[in-house]
Amino acid sequence: MRHSRIAFLVVLALVVTGCSNAIPGRPVAAKVVNNEGIDTAVVRGTDGGRIDQLAATALTDIEQFWTDASQPTFNKPWQKLTGGYYSVDTSDNTAKPPPCTQKASDVEGNAFYCPAADAIAWDRTALLPVLEDKFGQAAVVIVLAHEMGHAVQRRMGITPEAERREPERFPTILTEAMADCFAGSFIRWVNDGKSDHLDIGSNTLDSALGALITFRDPVGTSPTDEQAHGSAFDRVAAFQDGYEQGTKFCAAMTVQNRVFTQRAFTNADDRATGGNLPFAKMLESITPDLDGYYASIAQQLGKTWTPPKAEASQTEPDCSGNQGPVAYCPSAKSIAVDVKEELPALHAELGDYATGVLLASRYGMAELAVLGKPLEGEDASRSALCLAGAYTGSVLAREKGFGLSPGDMDEAVNVLLEYDYAARDSKGGSALEPGFKRVAVFREGVFEGPKKCGVG
Structure with a gap:
């Protein structure tokens, strides 16, 4: 019932808008060319x-x-x-x-x-x-x-x-x-x-x-x-x-050795929404799925997964540093979710799986805690982001149940290029830079699974 409670709080708190405010942290275009001697x-x-x-x-x-x-x-x-x-x-x-x-x-x-x-x-x-x-x-x-x-x-x-x-x-x-x-x-x-x-x-x-x-x-x-x-x-x-x-x-690229994630719409409802769930529905749908996925990893490694307590926040979560609009709080073993400001704006701007990637990476941090892995430093940031990719790869491969819509993988790329939240450690530091590197680590998880993420 924890996820139903989150969804209810989101419905109460969320102000639905057709567009979002500009959010800082975008890459800056720079001059790269020396034209000297060019005709x-x-x-x-x-x-x-x-x-x-x-x-x-x-x-x-x-x-x-x-x-x-x-x-x-x-x-x-x-x-x-x-x-x-x-x-x-x-x-x-x-x-x-x-x-x-x-x-x-x-x-x-x-x-x-x-x-x-x-x-x-x-x-x-x-x-x-x-x-x-x-x-x-x-x-x-x-x-x-x-x-x-x-x-x-x-x-x-x-x-x-x-x-x-x-x-x-x-x-x-x-x-x-x-x-x-x-x-x-x-x-x-x-x-x-x-x-x-x-x-x-x-x-x-x-x-x-x-x-x-x-x-x-x-x-x-x-x-x-x-x-x-x-x-x-x-x-x-x-x-x-x-x-x-x-x-x-x-x-050497061929159709036999190249994997493409692009998908066509398979139903009218998905096409009508552009493959995007409303913010509240996305949280309600993905959180139990994340619980199930990370529980299976813990079980395979002989550990017991205790679902982190999910808590709605009216502002950017403030627990153990600035992790962004979704944060894993080690002391409380909880996931704090901003349901009022930045996360809903980001969701509206980039799409529902931008929200999904941030949640998956913080659940990945909770997985590291269950496995007794460090939660601070670049290795922790990398592992959490990689696990978000591994989760995404598992969902991408499904034919039934909760799954990805066309465009979700693009939303993952966008949020990783534009923001470093999914690659921060539990203190909000040691974020992987640049975004190009974040996408590369995420891709490793997608295509190679959790063993690539240092949790095996």
Whole structure:
């Protein structure tokens, strides 16, 4: 009955709104490019302005990366793009269209690789400056690195003809993931200090990944859709794999060895709500499920799980430090949940599984306490977050009962990139930084289970 009590208190306390207030703690976009020595004349249709200087600089170093990486990855030298680069002013009705298009407006809000011409084109008025303004210069770099990834695929023999001939072997969601993976490998090269003109550190990477998420598929898109590009979780996962594993790993991706979490809606009710439960209903549904999952881990390890007492709080919980809107209180063996301010706002802003991730990580902290593990320090933060991922992976695999809706994995990515709450220890400290690292630890739990989390 504990969970019913929480839900009742939430109903009393929650003020339902259509939007939420801005909450601090977002990554900051930063300047990453040194344009010195870069000539925009290599870009066809350029106006010679700042945006095309940024694009030309990025592509100069992306080309250098593949000049270095092609031989060790594919046992053959890099072939420069024969069709070059095209910048398009989509606000100009008289602008000459780039290859693969009929008119300049066809490029609006887009960047793409044209395999027929072996060329890359972009909208310099309604795409690149928007990305830069919202996510920072690194976002522009990542988008262009992704498009170059498609040029790499053409050199691998993954052409439009091959995709049409063998759609089961080269589904769009796979080729897009591979391009994201190649982009991640390039960014790692930059991050390792090998780039002449780019500087993308952890303070810019989190924000830049927001651009990748922007180009995710609409929630509920089937992974078999011929236009599927992947969910935010799948796209960030591919990018991280490239960053961590390198170009050979990306080139070896297949439908057999790649796991995609993207799901289509399976019922009308889920589609109508966008897969999101109201805040009170989410708490009522997930807390008993969390109890059951963590009890099973404790039992497997010869321990007795005592469900933590769940308590509703009208403000950010204040127990053993600042853990955020959900906190594990070791002395009381309780989980305190902010049902009035930040957590409901975060729930409304990011979706119901943002709430789920925060709850799962604090239940993970309770699991560490039951197992006699340390509750403070980076190892504790990592384990709690990893356990939240392990719980998520178990729910993702279910066919019946409480389960994840399309979009829930994306909500997990968003809350982990934007906030560090799920990766704080029981004192509210030792949070894992940056968000890129938090997502990586969460993914380990999702795909490898609780043994990866240091509780075995």
